[in-house]
Each structure stands twice: as C-alpha cells, then as structure tokens.
Amino acid sequence: MLKLLLRFQHMDRRWIFLGMGLSILLPLVFPINFGFKVDERVQALYDSVEALEPGDTVLISADFDPASRPELEPFYRANLEHLFRQDVNVVMVSLWEFAPPLVVPILDEVAARHGKVYGKDYVFLGYKPGKELAIKAIGENIPKTFPTDSKGTPTEELPIMKGFKQAKDFPLLINVSAGFPGTREYVLQIQGQYNLKIASACTAVSAPDYIPFYKAGQLTGLAGGMPGSAQYEKLVYPDGPPDGVRLLASQAINVLNLGHLYIIGLIVLGNIAFFLTRRLED
Amino acid sequence: MKRTVPLILTFLVGLFMVGEYFIPHYRYRIWTAEFLEWGVILAAAAFVLGLINLIQVNLPKVLKRERDWGYKLVMLIALAVTLVAGFTAGEHRDGPSVYKWVYDYTFVPLNATMFALLAFYIASAAFRAFKARNLEAALLLGAAIIVMVARVPAGESLPVIGDYLPRFMNWIMDVPNIAARRAIFIGAALGAVATGLRVILGLERSHLGAD
Secondary structure, three states: OHHHHHHHHOOOHHHHHHHHHHHHHHHHHOOOOOOOOOOHHHHHHHHHHHOOOOOOEEEEEEEOOHHHHHHHHHHHHHHHHHHHHOOOEEEEEEOOOOOHHHHHHHHHHHHHHOOOOEOOOEEEEEEOOOOHHHHHHHHHOHHHHOOEOOOOOEHHHOHHHOOOOOHHHOOOEEEEEOOOOOHHHHHHHHHHHHOOOEEEEEOOOOHHHHHHHHHOOOOOEEEEHHHHHHHHHHHHOOOOOOOOOOOHHHHHHHHHHHHHHHHHHHHHHHHHHHHHHHHHHO | OOOHHHHHHHHHHHHHHHHOOOOOOHHHHHHHHHHHHHHHHHHHHHHHHHHHHHHHHHHHHHHOOOOOHHHHHHHHHHHHHHHHHHHHOOOOOOOOOHHHHHHHHHHHHHHHHHHHHHHHHHHHHHHHHOOOOOHHHHHHHHHHHHHHHHOOHHHHOOOOOOOHHHHHHHHHHHOHHHHHHHHHHHHHHHHHHHHHHHHHOOOOOHHHOOO
16 A cells, blocks of 8 residues: 555656646536636726726726736636726737737727727727836826827827826726736836726736735735636626627636646645655655 | 946936935926836837847857757747748738737747646646645645635535635635735835845946946
C-alpha cells in the first residue's frame, strides 16, 4: 500500500495533464448545469450601470488580450449590451496594444444590433502607449491624448465628444482589465485625484488585489474572472439570451466545476499520500 | 556633464509634476498636460528602441549559428512579416488585411494556447508542492480549498454546506485577504514615495546607467 502511495506521489506528470484535459473536455461534451448566485460586488457593478440615465456617456478602457479573452470577453459583450440597451453612449480607449483588433469588432457588432451610430452613440479612440502616463493623460485631457479616433476623425469634431474633455466628465469609467496597465493603475493614478467612479472587470487572478479598492469605495463594482462574467450575464439576461446571442461565461463556468474539483482532489490525495509515506521517505 | 544635466532635469520635472497635486491652478494643469504628452511620445519611441535592441541581440546569434539560432531566426522573420504587414495595412486597420490575418490566425491562437497551458502546469504544481508541511502551509491550503470550491457552481450546490461556503469564502477574501493586501499596498506605497524622492533628489542614480 505504502509503495503504491509512493508511486502515486512520484507519478509521471503526463497522467496529471491527461486528467486535467479530461476534466475540461468531459463537461464540454456532457454539460451539467448548476445554478449560481450573484456576488455582492458584481451586483454593485450592475447597479452602477443601471443608475445611468439614457443619453449619459461612459468611458470604457478595454485592456485585455487573447489570453484573457475567455474570462473577459463575456463581460465585455454583456456590458456593451447593458449600456446600449439603456441608450448610454460609449467612448472607448485601450492601453493594451493587442486589444484593438479584439475589442473593436465586438463593439461594432453589439452597436449595430442596437442601431447605434459611430461617432454619435459610440466611438473607439484607439490605443495609446505609455501605461501610467497614458492614464494620467486621460485624466488630464482626452482630446490631447487621442487627437483623432481610430478612423482618423479629429476627436474634438466627434459629436459624442462634445463636453467631454477629461475622465472626470464621464459619470462612470469601466475598466476591463487583464493586468498591467489596468484597474490598479487607474485607481492609483487618477481615481483619487479626480474622485472618479470606476467599475472593473478583471481576471480571476487579479480580483483579490482589487477587492481592497472596492471595499474602500474606490471601485463602484468588481467582476472577477469567469464567475464574475457569468454572474453579470445572469443579471443582464435574466430571462436568457435573445436569438443569436450566446452567454459565453454562463456556459464556460460549468466547465470550471470539474477542473477545480480535479485540482482539489489532487491536492487532498497528494497530502494524504505525503503524510502516510513521510516516514518511509525520510 | 553627462550625469549632471539628467540629474537637474529629473529634479526639475519631478518637482514640477508633484506640484500638480498641491497647486490647483488651471494654467499649471496646462503645463503638466504638456509634460504628460511628451512622456507618452517618449514611451511610444521606446517601441523603436525595443525593435532595434531585439535585432541587435538576435541577428548576430543567427549569423554565427549560436545555440537555438533557429528559434531566433523564426522570431526575426515573424517580426519582419508583421512589421511589413502593419505598415502596408495603413494607419487604420479595420478592414481585412494581412496584418489582421496575422493577428487572427497566428497571434490569437498562440497567445491563448500559451495561457491555457497554465491550467495543466498549475494542476501538476499544486499536486507536487501544495503540502501541509507546517501550520502556515496548512492554513493556506485550507483557505485555498475553500475559495476554490466556493468559486464554482458545484461548490454552491453542495448539500448542507453549499449555502455557507460562499459566505465563508467572502469572509476570507474580505477580512484576512484585505488586511494582508492593505499592509502590502501601504508598505509598497511608502517605498515608492521614498524611491521617488531619492530619484528626484539625485540620491538614486541607477536609472542613469553605469557610465
């Protein structure tokens, strides 16, 4: 028995990889749908969007890449749906060089579904390098930081930008953040200085870092990782998605079930084997 | 001279930018906005330096057939193709182009694959390294298992404890997690203030290079 446990402790990692692969594949082939509750932080984010009036304009900083797409794209899509459904205008920027080819087609797609007009109801001002410097510049002067939009139209000539010069002119800033530069930098650089209302959707690994900002009132809401995106989808589509819309996170969250349970099982079994074979190994 | 001028510039610009927080006059803001614009332009110029550096480091190794020269050659070819595709696609790359194709069909799958592989390595690392060897490790292990179970719908659906798990997870995240992170944040912030002051006052000179 002890020898078996010893062999288990030192098993080839390819067996672990195989188990992980099956834990992800099986729920995709045979989905099991568990219900889930909405977290207080996601509810607060949803409420801060609900509190906007038709005709308001929000600033979105879309800062994610293909690696974080599964976690953040569902939120990003549901959030745009939520905003356009309320007739809220969207001004979007990006601090991640890999984001624009990813986020612009989705922005155009969701805007077209709601009959929104580019330049009047929504705009993408483009990517800006400089990380914290760019964030400070967004806080100071947006037309100076983004002299034209991504199509080359001077920012000051865009109807949607009339009366919007600084980040503080927007009633809400939504940051879809996969890391650096992202929510942490927005909070540190400009939230306190201008007393901005910022809501954040971030990767699961960043969420524990941003919870102190939420608790201190520096973030009005926080959706962390795939569970956060799924919960936001649940709030935006309480009666299920309309035709042609897929709730990506709500489907994917059930794939996480078996993956998480597999890792927990490995940790527990690994510890049992460790304690039982410790003397033998010594 | 080579050191004195950068030190004087750092001192003046650093002091000026800090002043923004204490002098709320709009004219002062116009100047700080101007400085920020210079900063953004300099940051963009860093991409060009990065490009030159990448070629300077890798090209000689390819020419001399040093170790792993094949990978470096692939990297340099990919760099050249993407660069040419980017320039030929023009300033506004909304429509279909070689650049968009390179992004959609090489960068996106490669980037996503690299990140997805983490799941496998995390499973292996958790199995091998996550052992309750002492009290601290046991506490960490217990907290990690509770948070992992409560984060997925299966955890919430467990009989009897399903209702309590998310509450306990939120307590872990809101109380011990925040307490530790605030301590780290405040410590790091004080460190950043001290380092900033040292740079402005010219006591910290490592950013000026070795010469």
